[in-house]
Amino acid sequence: MSGMSLRRQSNKAYDTLEEKLRVDILTGRLKPGDAIQTETELAASFGISRNTVRKAVNILVDDGLLKKVQGSGTFVAQIDEGLKGKKAEGVQNRQILFLSMSSALSEECGRATFLPIFENINRLLEKQSYSMLYSQLGLDCTPPVSLVKKDLCGVIFHGELPPAFWSNHIWPLPSVGLQYVNPEIDCNWVKIDNFSRSYQAVRYLKELGHSRIGFLSNESKLFMPRERYEGYLKAMAMHGLKVEQEWCITWQRQRCNGILPSERGDVDYWPYMKKAFDGTKPHPTALICLDDFRANFASAALVKHGFRVPEDVSILGARNDLRILPLSFTGFNDRLDEICSEAVRILLAEVNGQGGIEGQTISLRPEFIPGHTAVSPASVQKK
Numbered sequence: 001m002s003g004m005s006l007r008r009q010s011n012k013a014y015d016t017l018e019e020k021l022r023v024d025i026l027t028g029r030l031k032p033g034d035a036i037q038t039e040t041e042l043a044a045s046f047g048i049s050r051n052t053v054r055k056a057v058n059i060l061v062d063d064g065l066l067k068k069v070q071g072s073g074t075f076v077a078q079i080d081e082g083l084k085g086k087k088a089e090g091v092q093n094r095q096i097l098f099l100s101m102s103s104a105l106s107e108e109c110g111r112a113t114f115l116p117i118f119e120n121i122n123r124l125l126e127k128q129s130y131s132m133l134y135s136q137l138g139l140d141c142t143p144p145v146s147l148v149k150k151d152l153c154g155v156i157f158h159g160e161l162p163p164a165f166w167s168n169h170i171w172p173l174p175s176v177g178l179q180y181v182n183p184e185i186d187c188n189w190v191k192i193d194n195f196s197r198s199y200q201a202v203r204y205l206k207e208l209g210h211s212r213i214g215f216l217s218n219e220s221k222l223f224m225p226r227e228r229y230e231g232y233l234k235a236m237a238m239h240g241l242k243v244e245q246e247w248c249i250t251w252q253r254q255r256c257n258g259i260l261p262s263e264r265g266d267v268d269y270w271p272y273m274k275k276a277f278d279g280t281k282p283h284p285t286a287l288i289c290l291d292d293f294r295a296n297f298a299s300a301a302l303v304k305h306g307f308r309v310p311e312d313v314s315i316l317g318a319r320n321d322l323r324i325l326p327l328s329f330t331g332f333n334d335r336l337d338e339i340c341s342e343a344v345r346i347l348l349a350e351v352n353g354q355g356g357i358e359g360q361t362i363s364l365r366p367e368f369i370p371g372h373t374a375v376s377p378a379s380v381q382k383k
Contacts, residue, residue: 017046018056025065025076032078036066095152096125096347097133097144099170101159116320117158117178120340128348137161139258143169154347160223161185174350176343180223181361188350190343192334193363194224198231199238200332200368201288201316206239209376210314214247214276214284216269216298219260221252225290232288246276247284263297270301277307285313285377292317295329299373314374318366330371335364 024030036042039050039057046053057074060066067077098121122132133152135144141162146152147169154174161177163184175187198215205213215232217225229250236243251272253260277283289295295317299309307313310330317329320336342362348354 017042017048017053018059021056021060022063022065025060030076032076034076035073036076038073094129095131095133095146096121097135097146097152097155099144099147099155099157099161100134100136101157101161116336117340120337121156121344124341124344130348137165141165154351156343156347174347176347178339178343186359188346188359189361190339190346191361191363192336192339193365194227195231195234196363196365197318197332197334198228198288199235200366202232202235202239202241204368205286205288205314205316205374206241208286208314208374210286211241212244212247212282212284212377213241213286213288214249215288216249216273217290217294218251218253218263218272219290220250225250228290244276244281246281249273249276249287263293267297268301269294269297270305273298273301277302277305283307283313286316286374287313288316289329289331290318291334292319292328292331295331295373299329310373310375311378314377316374328373330369330374332366332368334366339364 021030021036030036036057037045039053042048042053042057043050057066057068061068061074064077066074068074098118100117118132118134125132130153133144133146135146137143137159143165147155150173152173154176155170156176156178157170158178158180160180161182163182166175166185166187170187177185177187177189179191181189181191202213213236215229217229219225220229229248233243249272253263255261287295287298289298295315299315302309302313309315315329316331318332318334320334342364346360346362
């Protein structure tokens with residue numbers, strides 16, 4: 001088993017602590033050399049015994065993510081350092097690197113995007129007797145040691161990777177990119193079909209009787225929100241529906257030291273939504289949101305200002321992986337587990353010389369799931 005396994009055993013009391021520390025380390029919130037809290041502090045914070053804390057910490061030590069220094073405490077390990085001594089003889093040429101970019105994983109909480117990618121890729125590679133290494137590419141684009149040494153047989157990456165980085169550090173290793181397709185990077189890609197997602201959303205809402213359909217997403221300059229917004233505009237035109245500028249509720253948040261901060265707590269979307277719902281013009285009777293995360297904030301803002309969801313405004317959302325959390329809104333399963341599976345299949349075929357078509361971009365259509373947050377507009381219901 002790879003030292004980077006992201007196994008989750010929810011029947012164990014230490015699962016929550018183990019997962020929290022693991023995600024904090026792998027997303028860079030805890031950096032190499034950082035000391036974690038003491039056993040006593042962690043026990044108090046999570047409401048568990050010190051013995052339970054010790055079990056969780058020992059698992060992460062065994063996985064090479066933490067290291068204990070006698071008399072000093074427990075610290076976050078260097079990933080490559082943590083993996084040293086864990087490689088069985090000959091395993092070096094059966095290692096796959098998963099490389100993530102800060103710009104991709106800072107958009108959402110780790111549980112929604114980060115863990116499904118890890119669990120799926122790691123599980124599939126282990127079945128084929130491959131080990132998975134992990135590195136998060138920082139803003140300085142310093143390559144991980146494993147890439148410098150080329151101690152790998154392939155790379156899967158997620159996020160908006162600079163083309164020069166791919167050319168200088170990944171090529172000619174077999175590689176597959178997830179989601180963020182860049183035509184300047186000549187590798188295979190697997191992604192969700194963002195146009196199909198927008199098209200299905202508009203079609204469904206039109207069938208319910210909606211014609212005033214809006215689109216809501218922050219991070220409007222990033223690839224995925226931008227592609228879904230463009231898909232919305234095209235789908236509206238294809239269905240003969242008018243788009244008012246006020247219904248296009250898109251904005252880009254400011255970065256802090258180059259990174260998008262997490263949106264947590266009582267975030268207010270109303271300043272961005274007000275232009276569409278201030279009463280000066282007929283408001284949208286439906287909103288297509290980037291995902292459930294944004295849909296939740298949009299719904300809260302509408303309710304706070306006297307709108308009923310879905311009676312006054314229907315809302316569509318989406319989730320990456322329904323095995324972790326069900327949809328909160330009518331919307332889409334973005335099939336992240338199947339995207340990861342297809343990426344692993346393509347990569348291992350190339351690694352093993354089994355050929356296949358080069359230069360593929362495989363798009364999976366999202367699965368629409370009816371729910372309770374989209375109904376016919378009031379004007380149709382009254383007829």
